[in-house]
Amino acid sequence: MSKLLSVIALSFLFFSVCAQESRDTSYWKFGGLGSISVSQVSLTNWAAGGESSFSGGALVNTSLNYNRDNISWENLFAVAYGLMKQGDASVRKTDDKIDFASKFGRKASKKLFYSAMFRFNTQFTDGYKYPNDSVPISAFMAPGIINLSLGIDYKPSERLSIYIGPLSGKMTFVLDDSLSAEGAFGVEPGKDLRYEFGGTFKGMYTREILKNVIFTTKLELFSNYIKNPEKIDVSWEVLINMKINQYLSANLNTILVWDDDIKFAQFDSEGNYTGSESKVQFKEVFGIGLSYKF
Numbered sequence: 001m002s003k004l005l006s007v008i009a010l011s012f013l014f015f016s017v018c019a020q021e022s023r024d025t026s027y028w029k030f031g032g033l034g035s036i037s038v039s040q041v042s043l044t045n046w047a048a049g050g051e052s053s054f055s056g057g058a059l060v061n062t063s064l065n066y067n068r069d070n071i072s073w074e075n076l077f078a079v080a081y082g083l084m085k086q087g088d089a090s091v092r093k094t095d096d097k098i099d100f101a102s103k104f105g106r107k108a109s110k111k112l113f114y115s116a117m118f119r120f121n122t123q124f125t126d127g128y129k130y131p132n133d134s135v136p137i138s139a140f141m142a143p144g145i146i147n148l149s150l151g152i153d154y155k156p157s158e159r160l161s162i163y164i165g166p167l168s169g170k171m172t173f174v175l176d177d178s179l180s181a182e183g184a185f186g187v188e189p190g191k192d193l194r195y196e197f198g199g200t201f202k203g204m205y206t207r208e209i210l211k212n213v214i215f216t217t218k219l220e221l222f223s224n225y226i227k228n229p230e231k232i233d234v235s236w237e238v239l240i241n242m243k244i245n246q247y248l249s250a251n252l253n254t255i256l257v258w259d260d261d262i263k264f265a266q267f268d269s270e271g272n273y274t275g276s277e278s279k280v281q282f283k284e285v286f287g288i289g290l291s292y293k294f
Helices: 002-018 177-182
Strands: 028-041 053-068 071-086 092-107 112-122 144-154 160-173 193-210 213-224 233-243 248-258 264-267 273-277 281-293
Touching: 028 248, 053 092, 053 281, 092 281, 112 160, 144 193, 160 213, 233 281
Parallel strands: none
Antiparallel strands: 028 053, 028 281, 053 071, 071 092, 092 112, 112 144, 144 160, 160 193, 193 213, 213 233, 233 248, 248 281, 264 273
16 A cells, blocks of 8 residues: 555656646636436336336546646546445445546647646445455455556647557556455456556547537557557547436446456356456446536
8 A cells, every 4th residue: 555655646746746837726627527316116016027126326527627828737537436226136336436637738839748647547345246246356446557658649629639658657556465366457466566668548539419418538548568569458438428407417428448467257158267368348327317517
């Protein structure tokens, strides 16, 4: 944990020094979206069959951006959490995310910025491969991922940003003893941290595609120069927010992930362990409920 705190402290110190010119609050722009969705089904002596269920989730996306003269500083913070109870099964987690990204840039030309980028993401609580809810397969800071990068940011408009960072460091933390002992998320068995040095690409695009329908997509790529550079880590996220009225909205969020260092156990038809392999990960969350844009 001391290593993690040191890295985070140094990262924030770095960005604080970079942003010493950005103390005037009149150049800051704050915004965000918060939503809460609930779904419930109750069945009693229902001839068609089925199970009673209840699910709920919360999502908060915020941004705090600074622009003045030749300086640009963008900060994004997103958290999400969801639970579901179906029939006699125990309460299960359906969504869990903590994500913070900060990008500081100094203008090189009209549309280009010399930039430094920091990103941190993890989750709140233990994750399980249901129906087995006794052995966690993930936890807070297991994994926890920190990316630091230096590069060029191309911003032709407020809707589009394309960042290329040829000097990037990626740190994967597994601060859970049992998961660390297994060598989960690419760390060496018994270790709690894995370093990678490589290149980063990040593209982000947002626009109102229909009236009161906001589309946002982010694509992040990372290649480890030192080991298997051809096996590129991929994270592609899409968020569609559909505003019904001032307080009601529908949200669709999808995330596709490929990371060759994350392995999934494989079993034959008789349940015998046959090894492990990487797989494409995909998550989709759709919710309708209360929302507030600020």
